[in-house]
Structure formats: structure tokens, C-alpha cells
Amino acid sequence: MSQLAADYKAINLSQGFPNFPVDERLKNLVAQWSKKEIHQYLPMAGFPPLLEKIATLTQNSYGRKVNPRTDILITAGATEGIFATIQALVEPKEEVIILDPSYDCYETPILLCNAIPKRINLNTDFSPNWELIGATMNSKTKMIIINNPHNPTGKTWSENDFVQLEKLLELYPKVLVLSDEVYEYITFENKHISIHHSEKLRDRSISVSSFGKSFHITGWKIGYLIAPEHLMIEIKKVHQFLVFSVNSIAQYAINDYMDLVQVSELGNFYQQKRDLFRNLMQNSKFELLPCEGSYFQIASYAAISDETDLDFTKRLVTEFGVATIPLSPFYADGKQTQCIRFCFAKEDNTLIEATNRLLKL
Ligand code: PMP
Ligand code: GLN
Numbered sequence: 001m002s003q004l005a006a007d008y009k010a011i012n013l014s015q016g017f018p019n020f021p022v023d024e025r026l027k028n029l030v031a032q033w034s035k036k037e038i039h040q041y042l043p044m045a046g047f048p049p050l051l052e053k054i055a056t057l058t059q060n061s062y063g064r065k066v067n068p069r070t071d072i073l074i075t076a077g078a079t080e081g082i083f084a085t086i087q088a089l090v091e092p093k094e095e096v097i098i099l100d101p102s103y104d105c106y107e108t109p110i111l112l113c114n115a116i117p118k119r120i121n122l123n124t125d126f127s128p129n130w131e132l133i134g135a136t137m138n139s140k141t142k143m144i145i146i147n148n149p150h151n152p153t154g155k156t157w158s159e160n161d162f163v164q165l166e167k168l169l170e171l172y173p174k175v176l177v178l179s180d181e182v183y184e185y186i187t188f189e190n191k192h193i194s195i196h197h198s199e200k201l202r203d204r205s206i207s208v209s210s211f212g213k214s215f216h217i218t219g220w221k222i223g224y225l226i227a228p229e230h231l232m233i234e235i236k237k238v239h240q241f242l243v244f245s246v247n248s249i250a251q252y253a254i255n256d257y258m259d260l261v262q263v264s265e266l267g268n269f270y271q272q273k274r275d276l277f278r279n280l281m282q283n284s285k286f287e288l289l290p291c292e293g294s295y296f297q298i299a300s301y302a303a304i305s306d307e308t309d310l311d312f313t314k315r316l317v318t319e320f321g322v323a324t325i326p327l328s329p330f331y332a333d334g335k336q337t338q339c340i341r342f343c344f345a346k347e348d349n350t351l352i353e354a355t356n357r358l359l360k361l
Helices: 002-007 023-034 046-061 077-089 106-112 130-136 159-170 229-242 249-256 261-282 309-320 348-357
Strands: 074-076 095-098 115-119 143-146 176-180 204-212 222-226 297-302 339-343
Touching: 002 309, 023 249, 046 074, 046 222, 046 249, 046 261, 074 077, 074 229, 077 106, 077 143, 077 176, 077 204, 077 222, 077 229, 095 106, 095 130, 106 115, 115 130, 130 159, 261 297, 261 348, 309 339, 309 348
Parallel strands: 095 115, 095 143, 143 176, 176 204
Antiparallel strands: 074 222, 204 222, 297 339
């Protein structure tokens, strides 16, 4: 879709990345550090002061004390963290539960382990379907992947969802939780509930974070995992041979930048964008679904067209000059919901211009 947007010079609300400038202070830190002699390999797990800072952030955000020397791994984006985790912990023929619609980087690492992805649908409001999840879990289940706040729907998990997960996993003591929380600091009315809040689950969970999302630097491909030492030892064995260690300049710059910014302000920043986009779309024929977190807004076009979501999104680019993402590719069975995804991590002017075009539908 980004390619199609470029071909047609359309406004790109499809792929999830910010189009506004990155903080000058962060860019200056990169410039300053790149002039120093910090261009060689860092320790495999990451730059030690950065690991300390992540441990402090985890304590401040979630009240959980983690050991920076054993429980944190800097990764080449959340994507590498997810791949390394699955490769390290999932064995052939084991099953891994994925909740659809789901982001695209979970299934392939499972298949590459000769393991079995069990993709099941969320409820129609995109909350977890506990009956179905319970019915799918069995003695072969090794892991459940959860994503909260959720890409593509912007749904967040409630306290009750975590209670349900805790209850279910009491019956399956060996099942691990891979908790993709890359949008952890982008929540709106409700505060983010992390897997780290769950005393029952956190010692068998791996959380995934991304500086790409939290510092508006998706192109840097840098993030981190947190997991208990016995799991992290295994994950590090894969990380060692995937990348060994992650970009040194980025780690030095981010380590300093973490003293300058409050990630807790990110929610307000994106809430203004969400509210602007929703207000601008109020008089359109799209029906906007609730958006509780992430920088994605789902909308139904059922009142506009009967086309498949792929045909509809292609027509939005070619005829109306706005690129969005169809929802069906996020489902194993290509389910048609007549919904599309907008990314609102964009300059206000971009959102205004895009909605002007969408109002013509
Ligand atoms: N998980 C989700 C839910 C995402 O939206 C993204 C961003 N595309 C990723 C993982 C990957 O993040 P990164 O760019 O840090 O690899
Ligand atoms: N996660 C981003 C999205 O959902 C994009 C990353 C990618 O294009 N692979 O749009």
C-alpha cells in the first residue's frame, strides 16, 4: 500500500509510521555520539546503562523490578525480538495461539519452527473470545501471543481479560505468554495494563517493546524484550546468531534521550491526533469503531460500498488519493468485515487533507 500510495502520489494513512519530524534533541544526540569512538560491538544483550534505564522505566511504569543484567535484551526492532523468542522457545509440533485479526510477524516464525499456528478470531468487538481460546488450548499448546494495545484495531485488554487469561493458564502451567506491547505508551482513556502487572503470569511471559513506536523512530529498528532469566537465556542463544548485538550509536543516543522525555506523555500526544481524525471524519459515511490505544483507527465502509476491502482500498488510492489498509489480510481466513485501518500518526495537515478527500465518498 505504501508503494501504491507513492505510485499514485496519494496521502499515506496505510503503513504505521509517523510522518512528522523526529525530536531535534534525539537527532543531535545521534550526531554527537557518531563523532565519538563508539562504533564497535556492544555487549550482546545491550549497552549496560541502557539496560539499567529500561529496568527503571519498567519499575516506574509497571511496578516490577527486573534484573537489567539477566532479564532484558535489546533487539533489532520488536520483529527480531518476536522471531528470536519463538525460535528459542517453541518446538516442532507444538501449538501457538494467535488471535485474529493479527499483525503479520507472528505466524511465519512459528512455521519455521515446524510448529503449528492456531489462529482464532477475536470477538466482533475485538476483545478476546475466552470460550474459543479455552477450547483451542490443549496439552500441545506452548504459547499464546497477545497484542495489547492492538494492531490493527486499537483495542486494549481489560482487567477481566487478564483475569480470564490467568484462570485459563492455571490449567496449563507450561504455556508461555508472548505479550506484544509495542504500543504500551499509546493508550487513551484507559491506562495500559501490561503483562508485567500480572504477578501470576509475568514469570512465564516475554514482553515486547519498540523504541520505534515510543520515540517515533520506526526506521531505526530497535526495541527490547523482558523475560525471566530462565527464558531469556534461551532467547539470547538465538539472538546471538541472528544479529549478535544491536546498533551502538542508536543505543548510546537512546540511553541519553530517555533522561529527556517522559514516555507517559505519548498517550496525550496521540489522543489529540485520534480526536482530530475522529472529529474530521464525523460527517463522513464511514463508521468509526472505538479506538482505545495504538495509532490505528478502524472504520467500517459498509454504508459506502459492497466491494471487498482490498478492492475498496485500491479504489481509495486510485480515485480519492488516500492509502489505507484492508482488514482481511490480518485474518488467517481472509475474513471480510467491510472495515479498513487508518494510521493517524501523521501531521495534523496530513489528516485534514486526507479527510477532505474522504468526505467526498
Ligand atoms: N508488533 C506490532 C503489533 C507492530 O505494529 C509492529 C510495528 N510494525 C511490530 C511488532 C514491529 O515493531 P518493530 O518495527 O520495532 O520491529
Ligand atoms: N507495523 C506497521 C503497520 O502495521 C508497519 C510495519 C511494516 O510495514 N512491516 O503498519
